[in-house]
Amino acid sequence: MEFSVVREDGRARFGILKGTHGVTETPCFMPVGTLGAVKGVTWEDIKRMGYHLVLSNVYHLYLRPGLEIIKEAGGIHKFTGWNELILTDSGGFQVFSLGKLMKLTEEGVFFKSHIDGSEHFFTPEFVVKFEEEIGVDIGMVLDECTPYPATYEYAEHSMERTVRWAERSINSRTTDKTALFGIVQGGVYDDLRLRCVEKLVKLPFDGYAIGGLSVGEPKEEMYRITKLVAPQLPKDKPRYLMGVGTPLDILEAVESGVDMFDCVMPTRNARNGTLFTSYGKVNIKKAKYKNDFTPLDPECDCYTCKNFTKAYLRHLYVTGNVNSVILNTIHNLHFYEKLMEKIRDSIKEEKFSEFKVDFLRKFKGDKSQISR
Structure with missing residues (x-):
């Protein structure tokens, strides 16, 4: 290595x-x-x-x-x-x-x-x-x-x-x-x-x-x-x-x-209906998303966000459809990789501190903790 x-x-x-x-x-x-x-x-x-x-x-x-x-x-x-x-x-x-x-x-x-x-x-x-x-x-x-x-x-x-x-x-x-x-x-x-x-x-x-x-x-x-x-x-x-x-x-x-x-957080949370977005976590199970026909994360270019709405993702989850696991996992893993890519770019540009402040300003915070 x-x-x-x-x-x-x-x-x-x-x-x-x-x-x-x-x-x-x-x-x-x-x-x-x-x-x-x-x-x-x-x-x-x-x-x-x-x-x-x-x-x-x-x-x-x-x-x-x-x-x-x-x-x-x-x-x-x-x-x-x-x-x-x-x-x-x-x-x-x-x-x-x-x-x-x-x-x-x-x-x-x-x-x-x-x-x-x-x-x-x-x-x-x-x-x-x-x-x-x-x-x-x-x-x-x-x-x-x-x-x-x-x-x-x-x-x-x-x-x-x-x-x-x-x-x-x-x-x-x-x-x-x-x-x-x-x-x-x-x-x-x-x-x-x-x-x-x-x-x-x-x-x-x-x-x-x-x-x-x-x-x-x-x-x-x-x-x-x-x-x-x-x-x-x-x-x-x-x-x-x-x-x-x-x-x-x-x-x-x-x-x-x-x-x-x-x-395990991005994949386990995906299976439980919790999704990471640029503006914090979304619990897709909630009833308020039943008639929400907007993308999960407007700043995300993953397959899930480009093609489906929160209402549809909620529908898949509450009906127990296997596509809920697939689409949620695609999004969460994509979110994590894009986060790492932005971190790497910010270090290369010597702007990591600014990136961290900007990210935290948008991201509402995640106090949960899942062990490996």
């Missing part, structure tokens, strides 16, 4: 990331295709919107369809039909979300499948092996996702384990075709976060992520930790804020120097 910062505006960075299967400009947002597909849209839709990097998940791909089927197909790109960049989350967040179905040890983590209750075991080495063998462009290491709230002692112990697992992950690599990212943990404790950064940057990772945020902590804490950690990460490596987030979250993080984002 190659990464270069082309332009800076304050701490905001415009860059280019090259991987085995393609190129993407940063800051970028990754649509979430947990099981090797983005819900509600086709790969052709994703490409048409301008995306070149998507996210999938080791935990889910491991359970279904499994390593052997993906390998037999010729790798994750051939199996899914997506021939551009793929990043896989290690599945650590999903495993640790299982609660009583999970048992943590120093060697790795035992867990029971949420599908059939079968027992499995993930180690840092296995996760790297899985990611390399299915041929992803970027793999995340297995980390311990510190919950919120957590005591200082718990967060410290958790962070130190994440570092030890990161060292094991690096030592288990067998190819440079799959880039490997380390993950900074440490809860909401500044000194733990900085100590984790100090240890991880000594390891030859291709990029670094900030994990353990968007897990229930106040927004102010998320912004503070991101602003603290991002500038401490190597300038010549991509910086990824995991599981974030709203348009407002993204703007704050870009301002702190973050390059990569993912979140």
